[in-house]
Amino acid sequence: MESSPPAARPGGVVGILAFAGIVAALTQTLVVPLIAQLPTLFDTSASNASWVITATLLAAAVSTPVAGRLGDMYGKRRMLLVSLVPLILGSVVCALSSSVVPMIAGRGLQGLGMGVVPLGISLLRDVVPAEKLGPSIAIMSASMGVGGALGLPFAAAIAENTSWRVLFWVVAALALAVGALIRTLVPADRPAGRSGSFDLPGAIGLGSALIALLLAVSKGADWGWGSPTTLALFAAALVLLPAWGWWELRLRDPLVDLRVTARPQVLMTNTASVLVGFAMYAQSLVVPQLLQIPEATGYGLGQSMLAMGLWMAPAGLMMMAMSPVGAKLSAAKGPKVTLAVGSLLIAAGYGLSVPLIGSGSPWSLLIVTLVCNSGVGFAYGAMPALIMSAVPQSETASANSFNALMRSIGTSFAAAVIGVVLARMTTDFGGFPLASENGFRVAMLIGCGVGLAAAVVAALIPVRTTKAPLQPPAASSPAPETAPEAAPAAKA
Template sequence: MTKFRDRMSVPALMFVGAVNAIISSLGAPLLPQIAKDLDASISSTQWALTSTIVVAAIASPLVGRMGDGRHRRLVVAACLGSVVIGCVMAALATSLGPLIFGRALQGLGMAIMPLTMAAARDHMPPAQARNVIAGLSVVGAAGVGLGYPITGLVADHGGVAAAYWLGAGVGAVSLLLGLWVISPPNDDRRTMNLDVIGAFIVAVGLVLVLIPLDKAVDWGWTSAPVLAMFASGIGLLAVWTFHELRTRDPLVDLRLLRHRAVLTANLAGLLMGLTMYILMVVIVQFVQLDSFGLGETIFIAGLTLVPMSVLSGVMSFALPRLQSRFSIRAVMSSGAISVALGALMFGLTATALWQVLVCMALVGIGIGTTFAALPGLIVLAVPAEETGSAMGFYQVSRFFGFALGSGLAVTLLRALGDGGEPTLESYKSTALLIVGLGVATALVTWFLPGRPSAAQRDVDARFQVEDGMLASAGLEDGDRPATTSS
């Protein structure tokens, strides 16, 4: 690298990482307006969010493996190029199908964060790499909150298409910067086989589960198409499980579930992701509703998500201090309870904007605390050589929770409403169901992991946070203190 490129590498990586924020902010707040513009039902429009998350969930482990070698720059170009193409397709779409396809392509951009972390780890001094990786994690959390009101403001004044054109422009700049600063690793690494078959099976299985969740209110929960698709989806997921246990380089290593901590982290990550997305979709729609909602603009709806994103980033940095005073089980469980309290407040009030903001602040505190602590739980429990695989598994589980939450949100609103139409009571009832999910997550994180050994308790919390972020990028940290396996 030239000296100028060396100086610019950190801000360039941060900007590339920020593409996650832009992609995420082009989702939930825009859905009600997209439904109006394209004359589509809100349940069908929800696939403009769900498709992005499904692609991100499947692509994340594949992109991480393809990019952890000499083809890293090509993988970056393909992912960020897909974001640009997807945003252009969404901006030009005059019907729902092309828009959903464009949004699906944008999901590849959400899978690129590990490669930015890998580039920092491979080409920067260790101390600088740790700071950059920590900064990237904040960009991925707090940046999302800043992206929501910005894209909402653009959509309010220029329409939904203008928001996607903004995404295309940011994606194009990210593509150029990524090709400039992201280089392949200096060492030769074993190239793992890509589990394309496993990715295909789980993708089809997940979609076959999500479609009946979307259509069950219209077709009937016991109708033949709904039951057939549910059965087919669950059957394919069972086949995928069998395949993953037998293949040499699986998409996710299910054998790691033998560790109670890994089982806890994946179950809690899925539940928390499910909870987060149901609540997020419910609130941004409620804020924009003219009938019994708050009747606010897309900008204001996006603004309500800022406390969640900003506070989740703040709490991730506060984790070492929290763990110096409390056990990791207490930290995770209290985070889940905070999410439940936020949902409870929305379910019992939901009459003023300030109440929604406080609700999302509580959710942000809870999500940031829990999601930041879960990687540490994995790092403490598994041998160093299994950390990368275990963290990859956790990332996929969390994305699966996001996808299920996105698919379930509108279905719950309609199912609990009047004649398939959401009502004020259905919004409040859905929020109260989320309270139950938050409490369930708290119970899982308190009782399932078991008690850590003395050696595990002695590990500094900062190593848990750092190793969690490094391992999510498919990296190993040779400086981590030894831990025992459970």
């Protein structure tokens, strides 16, 4: 067992873990302002440059469930520290890159560190008193929105005024600071009885299936949805996923306990997570484009990259502002209700956008993003609470990591679907095709429909009420004497 630092106040622990989540989210949005410049910076094609984003997506999808399983086996705090290592190394590699290949490699390494958020949420169950768990989960979940909100204007400002390499040096320094804070101030958890050997074949099988699926989804528009490569990848995913499931069900210590994930509460929450991930990401694809499209189109707002980031930033901060409200609602009515309300708020935001597109004012889009992200803040705080109230403590990190993976799959499908809609519904502008006003409206209507579907799924989640918090196993760390079995008792 690793040595534990002196006990820290729960608020300090939550703040440190939320800081870790902000850094992880910042890493994901870091290259958005650079997308158009990457082909010139690295003397490569736009198709090759797109792998700078795809590599992070694939690496995160593969590593997140692995990090969760290892967190349950060896300790979540320990795996948090381990996950920060590739994040730091990847940032350094990117900062030193002079061609696209090492840049892609560095972004892949950064993706390996994306298990930080689900591990941090899972660690809260072990080191935060029961009465503070709900608000702590909400704050930790909201950190992703804050990181994304700050990432766009921060990256745009640096990219416009200094070298793009500074972006990656800053992230490396922030990740080092996070590691030092966790090592010094966050108490160590004790692995909650999940021993056994690591399921390497299961990790390889799930990783292969996810790479095939997400690669087909993320690159299908470039390669052609009917191309042999895309169809072969979809076929491989259809073969590998059932084979992986069969393998997992045979093992005593699987990578992901499918019997636990098949429990109705967990299964329905994960289904809602896919839908919420889709709905969350769709508006983040549409609104920045509307803000930057030339005013001469009649519906674009002609904002610069930096101005676009500043208009988007309040929405991410709204997630953090609404997290205490969502936690109070979960405490009073249960996280199931909070998830349903959050999904309805997301749908309402999309519904507001339809008449506001073409209004000629960025304030109208700001309102849309504020409403949508208020709903995302509610939903992202509720989903881990629902998961942790339905799984044993020995499965906390694995189950939360699998839930994070479901959200990631939702965002990947959002990128593909919204990308197809905007690519097919275009208008000619000075000889160049641009997504049309109707295309943006259709995209927002799709987001509204998915948000409503998430609300329906949330309403159907069969929640079991937890009678009392679980006493944690004795540990060498000076963690609180009681750790909750679940989030605040949910009312069915």
